[in-house]
Amino acid sequence: MRFTNAAASYIDERTSISGAVRELGRKIFPDHWSFMLGEVALYSFVVILISGTFLTFFFDPSMSHVHYEGSYAPLRGIEMSAAMASTLDISFDIRGGLLMRQVHHWAALLFVASIGLHMLRVFFTGAFRKPREINWVIGFVLFILAMAEGFTGYSLPDDLLSGNGLRIIDGMLKGFPIVGTWISYLLFGGEFPGLVVIPRLFVLHIMLLPAILIAALGLHLLLMVINKHTQFAGPGRTNENVVGVPVMPVFAAKAGGFFFVVFGVLVLIASFFQINPIWNYGPYDPSPVSAGTQPDWYIGFADGALRLVPPGWEFVLWGWTFSFNILVPVAILGLFIVIVAIYPFIEAWVTGDKREHHIAERPRNAPTRTAIGAAGVTFYAVLWAAASSDLMATHFRLSIEGVIHTLQALLFLGPLIAFLVTKRVCLALQKKDREIALHGYESGRIVRLPGGEYVEVHQPVSEYERWRLVSYEDYAPLMIRPNDQGRITLGMRMRAALSRWFFEDRISPATKGELEQGGHH
Amino acid sequence: MSAQRGGIHHNRSSLKEREDHSTMGIDSTTKDRRRTRAGRRHPLASVALILAGLVTTGGAYALFTSTATAGTANTAIVQQQLVEEGEALFAANCASCHGANAEGTGEGVSLHGVGAAAVDFQVGTGRMPMAAQGPQAEQKPVQFTEEQIDALAAYVASLAPGPEVPDESLFEGEADLANGGELFRINCAMCHNVAGAGGALTEGKWAPALMGVEPKHIYEAMITGPQNMPVFNDLNLSPEDKADIIAYLKYMEETPNVGGFGLGSLGPVSEGLFMWIFGLGAVVGVTVWIAARAN
Numbered sequence: 152m153r154f155t156n157a158a159a160s161y162i163d164e165r166t167s168i169s170g171a172v173r174e175l176g177r178k179i180f181p182d183h184w185s186f187m188l189g190e191v192a193l194y195s196f197v198v199i200l201i202s203g204t205f206l207t208f209f210f211d212p213s214m215s216h217v218h219y220e221g222s223y224a225p226l227r228g229i230e231m232s233a234a235m236a237s238t239l240d241i242s243f244d245i246r247g248g249l250l251m252r253q254v255h256h257w258a259a260l261l262f263v264a265s266i267g268l269h270m271l272r273v274f275f276t277g278a279f280r281k282p283r284e285i286n287w288v289i290g291f292v293l294f295i296l297a298m299a300e301g302f303t304g305y306s307l308p309d310d311l312l313s314g315n316g317l318r319i320i321d322g323m324l325k326g327f328p329i330v331g332t333w334i335s336y337l338l339f340g341g342e343f344p345g346l347v348v349i350p351r352l353f354v355l356h357i358m359l360l361p362a363i364l365i366a367a368l369g370l371h372l373l374l375m376v377i378n379k380h381t382q383f384a385g386p387g388r389t390n391e392n393v394v395g396v397p398v399m400p401v402f403a404a405k406a407g408g409f410f411f412v413v414f415g416v417l418v419l420i421a422s423f424f425q426i427n428p429i430w431n432y433g434p435y436d437p438s439p440v441s442a443g444t445q446p447d448w449y450i451g452f453a454d455g456a457l458r459l460v461p462p463g464w465e466f467v468l469w470g471w472t473f474s475f476n477i478l479v480p481v482a483i484l485g486l487f488i489v490i491v492a493i494y495p496f497i498e499a500w501v502t503g504d505k506r507e508h509h510i511a512e513r514p515r516n517a518p519t520r521t522a523i524g525a526a527g528v529t530f531y532a533v534l535w536a537a538a539s540s541d542l543m544a545t546h547f548r549l550s551i552e553g554v555i556h557t558l559q560a561l562l563f564l565g566p567l568i569a570f571l572v573t574k575r576v577c578l579a580l581q582k583k584d585r586e587i588a589l590h591g592y593e594s595g596r597i598v599r600l601p602g603g604e605y606v607e608v609h610q611p612v613s614e615y616e617r618w619r620l621v622s623y624e625d626y627a628p629l630m631i632r633p634n635d636q637g638r639i640t641l642g643m644r645m646r647a648a649l650s651r652w653f654f655e656d657r658i659s660p661a662t663k664g665e666l667e668q669g670g671h672h
Numbered sequence: 673m674s675a676q677r678g679g680i681h682h683n684r685s686s687l688k689e690r691e692d693h694s695t696m697g698i699d700s701t702t703k704d705r706r707r708t709r710a711g712r713r714h715p716l717a718s719v720a721l722i723l724a725g726l727v728t729t730g731g732a733y734a735l736f737t738s739t740a741t742a743g744t745a746n747t748a749i750v751q752q753q754l755v756e757e758g759e760a761l762f763a764a765n766c767a768s769c770h771g772a773n774a775e776g777t778g779e780g781v782s783l784h785g786v787g788a789a790a791v792d793f794q795v796g797t798g799r800m801p802m803a804a805q806g807p808q809a810e811q812k813p814v815q816f817t818e819e820q821i822d823a824l825a826a827y828v829a830s831l832a833p834g835p836e837v838p839d840e841s842l843f844e845g846e847a848d849l850a851n852g853g854e855l856f857r858i859n860c861a862m863c864h865n866v867a868g869a870g871g872a873l874t875e876g877k878w879a880p881a882l883m884g885v886e887p888k889h890i891y892e893a894m895i896t897g898p899q900n901m902p903v904f905n906d907l908n909l910s911p912e913d914k915a916d917i918i919a920y921l922k923y924m925e926e927t928p929n930v931g932g933f934g935l936g937s938l939g940p941v942s943e944g945l946f947m948w949i950f951g952l953g954a955v956v957g958v959t960v961w962i963a964a965r966a967n
Contacts (some may be wrong), residue, residue: 182962182963183963184956184959184960184962184963184964185959187959187962187963188956188959191952191955191956191959224849224850224923225849225850225852225853225920225923225924226850226853227849227850228850229850229853229854242930242931243930249930249931253931253932257947257951260943260944260947260951261947261951261952261955264947264948264951264952265952265955268952268956311857311866312866312939312940405962409958409959409962412955412958413955416951416954416955416958417951420946420947420950420951421932422932423932423933424931424932424933424935424946425929425930425931425932425933425934425935426931426943427940427943428867428929428930428931428934428937430930431866431867431924431937432857432866433853433854433857433866436857436858438858439857439858439861439862440861440862441857441861441862441865441866441871442861442862442863442864442865442870442871442872442879443865443869443871443938443939443941444939445939445940445941446940447940447943447944448940448941448943448944448945448947448948449944451940451941451944538941539941540872541871541872542872542938542941544872544876544878545870545871545872545878548876549876550807550874550875550876551872551873551874551875551876552874552875553876
């Protein structure tokens with residue numbers, strides 16, 4: 152005890168760190184399961200760092216040609232790059248190498264998946280609203296970086312599958328008018344595939360991208376501590392406080408345990424399930440392409456976008472080739488991604504709301520936002536599904552043309568339907584909540600009154616439950632008011648129109664007066 | 673631009689490519705090495721080769737006939753019986769689509785010249801007799817015994833010459849796995865997938881999975897090119913190359929998957945689905961459990 156005290160004060164006198172530790176130790180975590188998704192992402196990232204470090208000890212990021220002489224018989228004597236050969240060595244000849252490779256790859260899939268789910272949680276509970284808009288953008292950057300990390304890593308073994316992926320990137324780059332070819336030559340150091348792209352991707356994969364990722368991650372966590380967590384409404388949970396457990400010691404212990412749970416799940420999966428069997432794919436060679444060539448799931452939406460383009464969208468005008476089959480999907484994806492990034496600002500502008508929000512909204516209480524989210528998810532899901540169009544065709548005995556045409560139609564109709572249905576469902580749920588808050592639950596008990604009338608007895612809701620049902624914000628469409636020059640600008644009109652679209656249909660929460668009346672009913 | 677598009681729309685344009693292969697019935701993706709080797713041969717070499725071939729076969733024939741006249745007479749009778757038996761089977765089971773003399777009808781193609789190998793493959797894998805019109809003949813349980821298939825094959829072969837049922841010796845014994853794997857990736861993977869898991873073609877057709885197919889049927893598939901599959905004749909892939917491919921497929925089938933369950937060898941799609949459903953599912957389950965315990 153004396154020793155730890157002495158050590159603690161030794162460190163504190165030199166770093167004055169105790170203030171920060173105290174501050175951090177008192178940070179409160181609300182305990183709703185969905186608040187732990189970000190943690191899953193963080194822990195899988197740690198697993199990626201650990202397993203990735205192991206892999207760098209043995210991986211040779213070089214495209215020089217060698218003849219494979221390792222222990223996998225069907226490739227022995229085949230000419231391949233040193234990168235591929237060393238990945239095979241990791242898989243077959245280095246103790247624990249295959250497990251580490253599989254842990255690394257599975258963890259990468261979980262990393263991006265948990266980031267995606269975490270983003271959806273933040274979106275659908277409105278946790279991106281002021282003061283957390285900046286952290287949403289940082290989180291978005293993390294998502295993009297995670298995908299970039301994934302893609303560069305997927306390319307490193309220089310096998311047939313990843314080579315095809317790079318070929319697609321090369322084609323996409325070359326699809327850009329004028330600069331495309333130059334950029335492609337720059338990236339590949341000459342004509343595709345060249346001899347430099349793997350070493351370059353390696354530098355990006357293990358140095359530049361992780362460095363930016365870790366910096367952004369630090370900022371993300373710092374802002375989370377500064378802004379505090381959001382929480383769902385409940386008695387004693389207000390916009391001014393956070394209810395939950397402090398970091399020290401309970402949460403820290405739980406989080407430590409949770410890290411090992413995530414690590415354990417990943418190792419378990421990696422020990423029992425094969426991932427990316429590059430020895431089946433063989434070394435990269437520009438001529439063969441395998442049936443069922445797909446990127447990892449998080450790049451699937453981009454692959455799907457390319458597959459959904461109808462044939463014949465390439466024109467030659469004045470001696471230039473315009474590849475709209477590439478430019479259009481790239482533009483649509485770019486637009487989609489930018490909207491995701493700046494959505495908090497769009498919504499803040501439309502609502503005109505400048506207040507801080509620390510209460511997480513239940514998705515039903517923001518019907519339009521939830522509907523927009525559902526439309527976005529549907530759009531993404533259709534693109535994602537399109538990346539496996541060929542597998543859907545073979546496994547469900549469909550024709551590939553039929554699958555593609557259906558998905559093309561769904562790409563436009565799906566989000567529309569999702570929007571309308573989700574909005575109606577949200578409004579209906581709100582209506583039900585209001586009903587319950589006012590009149591209680593239907594108890595299923597039928598009583599016959601003295602006059603002969605039958606009524607169902609309603610069970611009043613508890614205080615606790617009612618709080619949850621009625622405390623949400625009620626926005627009304629913005630009124631157009633002339634500005635100080637007495638004019639109404641176009642921007643104001645647009646804003647009013649959007650605001651009307653957002654809040655026209657709404658169910659107000661039961662007010663205090665109504666609740667009192669409801670009680671006497 | 674076309675090479676580039678091959679890379680971008682890898683799926684669709686390679687489908688188109690596959691169609692081209694199959695309609696032309698030749699394989700344009702076979703390694704250049706082979707083509708240059710053939711191209712460098714002196715024009716007179718072929719003539720010399722043919723001459724040599726004629727002399728040796730002629731010699732062998734003379735030898736054979738002189739020593740085993742009695743035997744051939746016997747086999748000829750057996751052969752004749754087999755053809756007759758096949759003819760009867762054919763009339764009962766196949767003629768409705770292929771015509772009484774296998775000349776083809778609106779329902780089925782002509783079988784003149786498809787050879788015994790095609791019949792052995794189609795009937796031996798349960799594709800023929802076809803049950804219902806569809807994009808592609810479905811595989812059903814095999815309906816005939818080994819002898820009946822031989823009889824049908826003998827009958828069809830007696831109509832016009834065509835590829836024969838390959839001898840077992842062609843694909844048994846030592847093989848070069850590495851060569852087989854490379855040839856498979858170059859010639860077959862674009863339709864059948866690198867792991868032989870199968871793949872989609874256009875208009876509801878598909879290339880089937882290749883695990884569990886008998887070596888003889890793999891060989892026959894290559895020399896007869898069923899439906900949308902191109903023919904790989906001995907100039908495209910020599911008999912040794914074919915044997916190597918078969919050995920590679922058998923190796924893939926027999927060796928246990930390295931690194932755990934293969935999830936159908938479908939690549940990133942099944943891996944991604946697995947992670948979303950089971951990986952993330954397990955982890956979210958744990959979070960729900962932890963949060964429930966806390967309350």
